[in-house]
Amino acid sequence: MADTLLKVSRLHKSFGAVMATNNLSLDITRGHIHALIGPNGAGKTTLVNQLSGDMQADSGTIHFLSRDITRLKSYRRAQMGIARSFQITHIFENLTVAENMGLAICAGLGHNFKFWRHWRNTAAIKSELPIALERVDLIHRAELTARHLSHGEKRQLEVGMALVGKPELLILDEPMAGLGPGGTVELAKLIKKQKGRVTILLVEHDMDVVFSLADRVTVLVYGENIATGSPEEIRNNPVVRKAYLGEGG
Amino acid sequence: MLLIIEQLLNGLQLGITLFLMSAGLTLVFGIMQIINLAHGSFYMIGAYVAATVAAYTGSFFLAMIAGVTAAAATGCIVEMLVLRHLYKREHLDQVLATFGLIMFFNELVRIVWGRQPLFMNVPDGLTASIELLPGLPYPTYRLAVIGIGFLVAVFLWLMFTKTRIGMQIRAGSTNREMVGALGVNINLLYTLVFGLGTLLAGLAGVMAGPILAVEPGMGESILILTFVVIVIGGIGSIRGAVAGALLVGMVDTLGRAFLPSILRTVLSTATADSVAASLSSMAIYILMAAILVWKPRGLFPAHG
Amino acid sequence: MNRKQITLWCGAIILILLPPFALQTGSPYLLSLGSRILIYALAAVSLDLLLGYGAMISLGHAAFVGVGAYTVGILHFHSSAAEPVLTWPFLFTGSDNGLLVLPLAALTAAFAALIIGALCLRTIGMHFIMITLAFAQMLYYFFISLEKYGGDDGLSLAARNSLPGLDLGQGSHFYYLCLAALFLFLFFAHKLVNSRFGLIIRGAGNNDRRIKGLGIHSYRYKLTTFVIAGGSAGLAGALLANQTEFVSPGLMHWTLSGELMVMVLLGGLGTLFGPVLGAAVFLLLEETLAMYTEHWMIYMGPFLVLTVIFAKHGLFGFLSGDKEKNG
Ligand SMILES: Nc1ncnc2c1ncn2[C@@H]1O[C@H](COP(=O)(O)OP(=O)(O)OP(=O)(O)O)[C@@H](O)[C@H]1O
Numbered sequence: 050m051a052d053t054l055l056k057v058s059r060l061h062k063s064f065g066a067v068m069a070t071n072n073l074s075l076d077i078t079r080g081h082i083h084a085l086i087g088p089n090g091a092g093k094t095t096l097v098n099q100l101s102g103d104m105q106a107d108s109g110t111i112h113f114l115s116r117d118i119t120r121l122k123s124y125r126r127a128q129m130g131i132a133r134s135f136q137i138t139h140i141f142e143n144l145t146v147a148e149n150m151g152l153a154i155c156a157g158l159g160h161n162f163k164f165w166r167h168w169r170n171t172a173a174i175k176s177e178l179p180i181a182l183e184r185v186d187l188i189h190r191a192e193l194t195a196r197h198l199s200h201g202e203k204r205q206l207e208v209g210m211a212l213v214g215k216p217e218l219l220i221l222d223e224p225m226a227g228l229g230p231g232g233t234v235e236l237a238k239l240i241k242k243q244k245g246r247v248t249i250l251l252v253e254h255d256m257d258v259v260f261s262l263a264d265r266v267t268v269l270v271y272g273e274n275i276a277t278g279s280p281e282e283i284r285n286n287p288v289v290r291k292a293y294l295g296e297g298g
Numbered sequence: 299m300l301l302i303i304e305q306l307l308n309g310l311q312l313g314i315t316l317f318l319m320s321a322g323l324t325l326v327f328g329i330m331q332i333i334n335l336a337h338g339s340f341y342m343i344g345a346y347v348a349a350t351v352a353a354y355t356g357s358f359f360l361a362m363i364a365g366v367t368a369a370a371a372t373g374c375i376v377e378m379l380v381l382r383h384l385y386k387r388e389h390l391d392q393v394l395a396t397f398g399l400i401m402f403f404n405e406l407v408r409i410v411w412g413r414q415p416l417f418m419n420v421p422d423g424l425t426a427s428i429e430l431l432p433g434l435p436y437p438t439y440r441l442a443v444i445g446i447g448f449l450v451a452v453f454l455w456l457m458f459t460k461t462r463i464g465m466q467i468r469a470g471s472t473n474r475e476m477v478g479a480l481g482v483n484i485n486l487l488y489t490l491v492f493g494l495g496t497l498l499a500g501l502a503g504v505m506a507g508p509i510l511a512v513e514p515g516m517g518e519s520i521l522i523l524t525f526v527v528i529v530i531g532g533i534g535s536i537r538g539a540v541a542g543a544l545l546v547g548m549v550d551t552l553g554r555a556f557l558p559s560i561l562r563t564v565l566s567t568a569t570a571d572s573v574a575a576s577l578s579s580m581a582i583y584i585l586m587a588a589i590l591v592w593k594p595r596g597l598f599p600a601h602g
Numbered sequence: 603m604n605r606k607q608i609t610l611w612c613g614a615i616i617l618i619l620l621p622p623f624a625l626q627t628g629s630p631y632l633l634s635l636g637s638r639i640l641i642y643a644l645a646a647v648s649l650d651l652l653l654g655y656g657a658m659i660s661l662g663h664a665a666f667v668g669v670g671a672y673t674v675g676i677l678h679f680h681s682s683a684a685e686p687v688l689t690w691p692f693l694f695t696g697s698d699n700g701l702l703v704l705p706l707a708a709l710t711a712a713f714a715a716l717i718i719g720a721l722c723l724r725t726i727g728m729h730f731i732m733i734t735l736a737f738a739q740m741l742y743y744f745f746i747s748l749e750k751y752g753g754d755d756g757l758s759l760a761a762r763n764s765l766p767g768l769d770l771g772q773g774s775h776f777y778y779l780c781l782a783a784l785f786l787f788l789f790f791a792h793k794l795v796n797s798r799f800g801l802i803i804r805g806a807g808n809n810d811r812r813i814k815g816l817g818i819h820s821y822r823y824k825l826t827t828f829v830i831a832g833g834s835a836g837l838a839g840a841l842l843a844n845q846t847e848f849v850s851p852g853l854m855h856w857t858l859s860g861e862l863m864v865m866v867l868l869g870g871l872g873t874l875f876g877p878v879l880g881a882a883v884f885l886l887l888e889e890t891l892a893m894y895t896e897h898w899m900i901y902m903g904p905f906l907v908l909t910v911i912f913a914k915h916g917l918f919g920f921l922s923g924d925k926e927k928n929g
């Protein structure tokens with residue numbers, strides 16, 4: 050149990066009559082890429098929101114690094130090492146790529162009110178910014194306003210920002226959504242590069258991606274964890290085949 | 299004791315006016331997600347048109363019809379010409395454009411009617427007072443205002459819970475695209491909702507005519523009170539508008555009426571009066587601040 | 603030099619050379635109009651910090667202008683009546699000394715901004731707009747209720763504040779004081795928005811949820827910005843009180859807040875130098891229109907509506923060829 054990074058126990062969340070998360074329990078092991086799959090509306094994003102603190106669970110608990118974080122605010126969780134990307138791209142559209150990445154780096158530097166010096170003139174930014182931009186191949190785009198990036202580049206930027214704080218757990222909600230085949234391959238490479246360095250919870254529809262990247266897979270249907278196991282086990286699990294793979298592809 | 303009842307009724311009457319204003323505005327906020335500063339202008343238009351028609355015809359009834367119609371018609375035109383372009387824009391754009399509308403309407407009123415306030419007579423049948431309790435006469439007109447406001451509240455409640463169009467409006471507030479997909483003409487629906495809101499504002503203006511001076515800028519003082527009501531009640535909620543309007547009406551009226559005498563029991567008369575003047579003019583804002591600390595989204599937030 | 607720098611230098615040179623020009627042409631009127639533009643520009647730039655960078659749509663900025671102005675007015679009142687402002691908990695007398703009064707005006711306004719901001723920033727969106735407006739209105743009524751300081755009618759100042767080495771009664775001295783205040787604040791604000799603090803504020807203005815997702819508690823950054831903007835609006839108010847030698851609750855009226863917003867939008871949101879231009883254009887337009895008709899607002903209103911619907915980048919963006927905000 051020592052290497053369980055995140056432990057979800059009997060989580061519930063409903064929106065009126067819809068049970069978006071239903072008695073869900075889940076363990077994520079440190080260093081794994083843990084994939085979360087399920088049909089549309091299965092409650093994947095809702096679960097991610099509860100893990101990141103953007104939504105409060107109705108009942109149940111979430112432990113991270115053996116601490117109960119169920120009621121913590123999102124920024125406190127981020128400080129503890131949970132980073133996420135959003136299903137809908139969520140970057141600072143009006144700022145440049147460098148400023149976006151700079152903000153992510155500043156976030157890790159803790160609170161201090163520096164009114165005067167240009168934000169680039171600090172040792173931390175000077176040393177980390179090029180590395181962070183390089184990591185997601187955006188260094189040649191640094192001075193572009195983010196809203197002018199291509200869709201794939203926005204995703205890259207977002208993942209890059211999430212990686213900056215050296216998070217313990219990186220949650221990626223459908224990072225490939227809306228990317229062309231080229232973009233998907235690029236991003237999959239990028240994610241693979243992080244394997245072992247950071248634990249990743251990957252929400253994804255694309256089965257090829259999931260089965261090539263993931264160490265473990267959890268299948269969600271109607272907010273319930275109907276199966277968790279290695280990609281091999283999941284592929285051969287009759288319940289999953291019936292409930293999900295059978296209809297989905 | 300009688301004095302308290304009288305002031306309670308006054309508070310109720312202010313609350314009713316505020317309710318008429320805030321019901322329309324909160325609908326527009328909640329459904330179209332648009333912030334409209336010019337709502338007070340329709341109140342003013344209602345009052346001016348009514349005062350003019352009343353002066354010419356001598357009939358309050360005709361004046362009321364004219365004032366309400368003018369406000370609603372202007373509202374529909376403004377929605378089609380201006381606000382429609384602002385639905386998907388940022389709040390800042392909406393604030394600035396509707397601020398421009400206020401400038402325009404205030405000045406228009408000054409050009410047409412001049413800078414001097416107009417006065418409107420209380421309608422003929424309602425000039426007397428009714429003895430509610432022995433020793434407690436109360437102006438009939440104010441009672442009528444309370445009654446009409448009450449009827450409007452019931453009407454709105456029935457409309458939103460029982461009729462098809464009410465359901466469509468409520469659905470439109472949660473999901474614009476969805477209602478469009480259901481084959482409802484959303485543009486028309488929005489124009490109608492906006493028109494309804496301005497109609498209510500016009501009605502409030504007409505009814506305030508005989509009580510207050512009809513003058514340019516009258517819309518803005520009521521507008522800000524209306525904002526306080528909506529902040530307290532929660533954006534987009536009719537129930538919140540009722541609660542907020544009554545609270546604000548009562549606190550404002552009772553504060554002005556009783557704070558001086560209450561403070562005189564502990565302070566010297568002069569100090570008490572000046573402190574009471576300051577306090578009572580700020581009372582509703584202090585109430586708002588308190589509610590804000592307690593419930594930042596208002597008493598009855600409409601969504602989620 | 604690029605187009606933006608040329609625009610800036612031209613603007614600065616015009617502003618610096620205005621007093622000798624006014625002297626030459628014998629139009630002291632130009633000086634007082636110029637001072638007024640500079641003062642409004644200061645207030646508008648401070649509002650731009652909120653609107654253009656932090657996306658805090660405050661409709662109550664005039665309140666802080668008013669608090670600053672009243673600080674000058676009240677201290678002057680007590681100094682000429684030789685009656686202390688406070689006797690308890692410490693003795694505090696009135697004053698006309700600008701070295702004391704002007705900073706104090708900024709501080710008082712900043713303090714008011716701290717309290718109002720702390721409450722308002724608990725909310726977002728439409729709530730924030732309405733609440734800032736409501737609190738400003740509260741201060742407006744509060745000052746109306748202060749019979750001692752003239753209530754509705756306000757207070758007249760017998761003379762402007764004194765500053766060592768300057769005679770503020772002279773138009774050009776006063777003009778250069780305003781110009782210095784504006785330049786200093788622009789310099790400070792320019793540094794601010796490009797600092798780490800400014801980066802965070804711009805981020806929060808652009809996408810507050812994402813800022814929180816990064817683990818940054820944006821509330822205190824926003825509140826600090828609100829206080830800075832309030833304080834500088836207070837300074838503008840103090841200068842305005844000196845210029846007109848008169849303070850009244852009208853200064854806090856929400857139409858002034860609206861006008862400041864218009865200046866920011868006209869000049870260019872999130873450009874710092876834009877609002878200066880916006881203030882100049884707005885006031886000049888007002889002066890000119892007012893020459894032809896007392897009903898200038900009947901033109902200004904629709905002009906505003908059209909600007910909002912059709913113009914996106916403000917005048918400064920147009921002149922400097924700069925289409926990106928937040929630069
Ligand atoms: N804020 C909300 N209010 C009401 N219902 C919601 C809300 N968010 C999600 N739901 C509902 O909860 C269920 C789960 O939604 P969720 O977005 O978590 O699914 P998902 O698995 O992420 O789907 P997708 O594959 O489309 O991203 C859906 O039925 C959805 O309609």
Ligand SMILES: [Mg+2]
Pocket residue numbers: 093094095136
């Ligand atoms: Mg989802």
